[in-house]
Amino acid sequence: MSSRQEKGVNVQVLLRCRPFSEDELRSNAPQVVTCNEFNREVAVSQNIAGKHIDRVFTFDKVFGPSAQQKDLYEQAVTPIVNEVLEGFNCTIFAYGQTGTGKTYTMEGECKRSKSGPNRELPQEAGVIPRAVKQIFDMLESQNDEYSVKVTFLELYNEEITDLLAPEELSKVSLEEKQKKQLPLMEDGKGGVLVRGLEEEIVSSASEIFTLLERGSSKRRTAETLLNKQSSRSHSLFSITIHIKEANPEGEELIKCGKLNLVDLAGSENISRSGARENRAREAGEINKSLLTLGRVISALVEHLGHIPYRDSKLTRLLRDSLGGRTKTCIIATVSPAVHCLEETLSTLDYAHRAKNIRNKPEVNQKMMKSTLIKDLYGEIERLKAEVYATREKNGVYIPKERYYHEESERKAMADQIEQMGVTIETQQKQQEDLQSKYIYQVQLCSDLSNKLNTTEKTLNKTSRLLANSEEEVKKCQYTLKEKDFIISEQRKAENALAHQACVLRADLEKAHDDNASLFLKIGRKDKLNSDNRTVVNNFEVEFAQQVGALRNTVSLSLSEQNEHLQCVEKLCYSFLGINDKTVIDLKKKVTALKELYISHNEAMQNVVRLHKAGSDATLNELSSIISSNGHSIEEFLASESVESDSIFDDLQNSLSTQQGELALFARELRNRLNLSVKQIKDISERSQELVDRLFEESKKLEDFALSADYMQMKNIGDFKQAYEEQSRSDAEKLIVDMTSLVTDHIRRQMDLVCL
C-alpha cells in the first residue's frame, strides 16, 4: 500500500454553477458568481446595503454555466468509474440548494426515447446514465464474465423506500405500496444493509435506463415556492459490479466494485423555501439529515473522537463514504443569481470545508469463486428459510412494538460498542504516545550516561594536570622563600628603627601635651581667681541690697502691724458696742414677750371665763373637766414663765461672760503685739551686726585673694623657668640618642649589604 493511501486521500470536491434559468433571465437577475475553470476558482462578489462581499473559493474542479454534462462526466466521473471497475467502492454526492441542478447533474435527461442512434446517450444525460454506459461499455469490451446489480432507494423523513420495488397487481393501494418502509440494519461487518431492498440484476445499459425512469417517477416531490419540481428527498442509486478473473495459478477470483450516486435533498433554509404546516415536519427531517451530514463532516475535519454517523439514516448509509474506505467525490451545485447569494455562500463554505475530509480507500478483496458461490448458497438458504417461515407461519413472530424496542436496544448497544471502539482507539494512541515518550527518555538516559563518562575522563585528566601544577608551584614557593628571608631581615631592622623613632616621637608628643595641659591649668586658675573676685564683688553688692530691703520690710511690717492692731482695737470696740446694743434689744424683746404673754394669759383666762359662763347651763357635766383644765393651763403657764425667766438669765450670763472673754482676748492680743514688735527690733539689730561683720570678712577675703594671686603668679613664673630648662636639656639628650640610633642603623645596613 502506498504512503499516500496510508495517510488517506482527501474527498474530491467539484463545483458546478448552472446557467441562468428562463425566469431569472426574464427578471434580469444580476450575476454574483463567476467561475474560473482554469484556476479552479469561484468568485462571489456583491454589494449589499453598502457592504461589499468579495470571496474566492478554490476547488478540485470548477464547472461554469457553459459546462456540458459530457464535460463534467469526462473530467470528473470517468476516473472514478474506472476505479470502481478496479475493485474500489466510490461515492458521488450532489449537494446544493434546490433548483441548482443536483438532479440535472446526477440524472439529467436519460429517457431512452431521447437516445441517439447506436444507443448513444442524449446530450443532457447526467452522471448515472453515463456511468452505467461506461461500465457496460467496459465490461462488454472485456471478455471476463461479470454481473451488475443495482439498487435505487429514497430517504424521505428518515424513512427508506425502495424505488425499484415491482408494481404488484395486488389490492394494496399505490400510496400504501409507496409507503412501505425498509428497515436499516447492521450487516455484522461494520456496515449497514437495507433489509428487503430489491437488487435488480441488469445485463445492459438500456435495462438500467428503464429502471431509472421507473424509480425517478416514484421520487417524491413537493411543491415549494422556489422550485416547482424540487426534490425534498435524498436518493441513492448504487451499482455493484462483480467481475470474474483468473489468477496466474488458474484460480477463479471475483473482483467487486461499487458505485454510489447520491442526489441529496435541497440544502436551503426551510423558512425561505416557504414550507409550511403539514410539510414542516417533512422539511425538518430533511434538515435533520443534512444537519447530521454537516456535523459528521465537521467531526471528521476537526478529527473529533466521536463521529455522529448514527444520528441519521443518511449518515448511516453513507458512513463508509465519509472517512471510510470509499473514494468520495462531492459535486456542489450553485446558482449564479443574486437572489440565491446567501445559500450559494453557505454551499461554498460547506463544500470547501468537506475538502478536508480524509478517506482511506482500500480496494475490495478479490473473492474466490467457490467462496462467493458458497456465500450465495448460504444466502439462498437463508432466504428460502425466510420464505418457508413466512408461508408456513412457523418462524419467529414478534409484536411490532417489541421488534422496535429490540431494534432500538440493539442500536444503543451498537452505539456503545462504537464509543468503546473510540475509547480503545484513543487509549491506544495514548499508549503509543507513552511508548514513544518512554523510548525518548531511555535514549536521553543513555545520552546522559555517555556524557557523564566523558566528563569523568576529562575530570581525571584535569586533576592530574592540577597535581603537576601544584608541584611546580611548590618549587617556585621554595626559591621565593629564600628571597623573602633577606627582605624580612631588612624589614625587621627598619621596623625596629621606626619603632624607636615612634617611641621618641611619642615621648616628645607627651612632653608637648604636658606643657599644653600645664598652661591650660594656669589659665584655668587665673580664670577661677577672677571669677572668685567677681563673685565676692557681686555678693557684697547683693548683700547690701538685701540688707537694705530687709530693713525696709521690717519698718514696713512694723507700721502695718501697728495699723492692724489699731484696726483690731477698733473692731473690738465696735463689736462690744454692737453686743451691748443687742443685749439691750434682747432685754427689750424679752420684756415685750413677757408683757404679750401676760396679756395673752389674761385674754385666755377671760375666754375661759366667758366659755365657762356661756356654757354653764348646757355643760354642767363638763365644768369639772374645764376647771381642771384651767388649773392645768395655769400650772403650765406658771411653769413656762419660770422657764423663760431662766432662759433670759442664762442669756444674760453668757453675754456677760463673752464680754469678759473678749476684753481678755484684746488685752492678750495687745501684749503679744508688743512682744513681737520687741522681737523684730532685736532681729533687725542683730542682722545689722551680721552685715557689719560680713563686710569686714569680705574685706579680709579680698586681701587674702590678692596675696594668693601674687604668690601663685610668682610660683608659676619659677616653675615655667625650671620646666623650660629641663625640656631644653631633654630635647638635646633625645637628639643625641636619635643620632646614635640612626648611625647604628646605617652601620647595620652597610654590614648587611657587605654580607
Ligand SMILES: Nc1ncnc2c1ncn2[C@@H]1O[C@H](COP(=O)(O)OP(=O)(O)OP(=O)(O)O)[C@@H](O)[C@H]1O
Ligand atoms: N447545468 C445546467 N444546465 C442547464 N440547465 C440546468 C443546469 N442545472 C440545472 N438546470 C435546470 O435547472 C432546473 C432545476 O434543476 P434540478 O431539478 O436538477 O435542481 P435540483 O437541485 O435537483 O433541485 P431539487 O433539490 O429540488 O431536486 C431544471 O429545469 C434543470 O433542467
